[in-house]
Amino acid sequence: MKTVNSLFFGLALMSLTSCSYVEHFEKRAQAINELEDKILVLSKENQEMNNKLMQANYKIKTLESKNYYLETQLKDKAPMKESYTKRTIAxxxxxxxxxxxxxxxxxxxxxxxVSIAQKEFDSKNFEKSAQFFNAYTKNFPNSKEVDADFLFQAGVASYESGKHYDWSEKYFTYLTKKYPTSKYYLGAKLWLGMSYLKQNRKDEFFAVVEEFRKKYRNTPEWNILSGHYEKIVQKYKKN
Structure with a gap:
């Protein structure tokens, strides 16, 4: 009888212990989930603060530049002293x-x-975005940031600026050669063709159109071109 009682007591204890562990783990999981939510919120807030800090630094540098320019102008206009050689405009x-x-x-x-280039791109300030992308490639030519995403965004910004079609040609050409398996490959080819057209390089543009017609007829990019294909052919032949 004692053995039976002990067995029942043991089972009951295990059951209570099991329930206790389940409740413990449920509370622990809930606490972890709440902590993860808080970390996510703090991470977003931190990113926003970093963006604001970067914008503030940009404004500070702008003010410093203007201040330097004004000081230079004042020195140029100051009376010349015997020990002072006036700085000339030249x-x-x-x-x-x-x-x-x-x-x-x-x-x-x-x-x-990079942050400014992307921020201006998102704001559709394509001229400023294109200039920052281009300056970046000149000053940091070996940067790992210059990947397919970077090149495609820089190319679009340059094209949409309405001025820098040679830049867009450069970026899209490099993208198609270095990243032939990229998701941007066909898009880059399409933009490259349009960059040729804007520079009045009709033979190269028409070559791109023909390549799409022969190789990429089942693509969204060809759907964009196909609606204008006959017009393109007629205009090309007339010219």
Missing amino acids: SVARVDSNDLVKYDVYKWDAKEM
């Missing part, structure tokens, strides 16, 4: 008013340049 580095990067002035680091 000795001051000329600032290209079309240069929106001004790398020599601001000395951007790589992370700042």
Whole structure:
């Protein structure tokens, strides 16, 4: 009888212990989930703070540049002293008013340049975005950031700027050669053809169109071109 009672007691204890462990693990899992949610929120807030800090640094550098320019102008206008040789306009580095990067002035680091290029791209400020992408490739030519995503975005920005079709040609050509298996490959070819057309290089443009017609007829890119194919052919033949 004692053995039976002991057995029942043991089973009951195991049952209670098992329930206790289940409740413990459920509470632990809930606590972990809540902690993960908090970490995610903090991570997003941290990213937003980093973006704001980067924008603030950009404004600070802009103000510093303007302040330096004003100080230079004031020194040039100050009365000449015997021990002071007045700085002439010719000795001051000329600032290209079309240069929106001004790398020599601001000395951007790589992370700042990419962030600004992408931010301006998202805001559809394609001229500024294109200039930052282009300046980045010049100042950081061996950067690992220059991947298929970078090249495609830089190419689109350059094309959409309405000015830098030679840049877009450069990016899309490099992308198609270095990343032939990329998801951007056909898109880059399409944009490359349009870059040729904008530069009035009709033979190269028509070659791209023909390549799509022969090789990529079942693609979204060909669907874009096919609606205009006959017009393109007629216009090409007339010219």
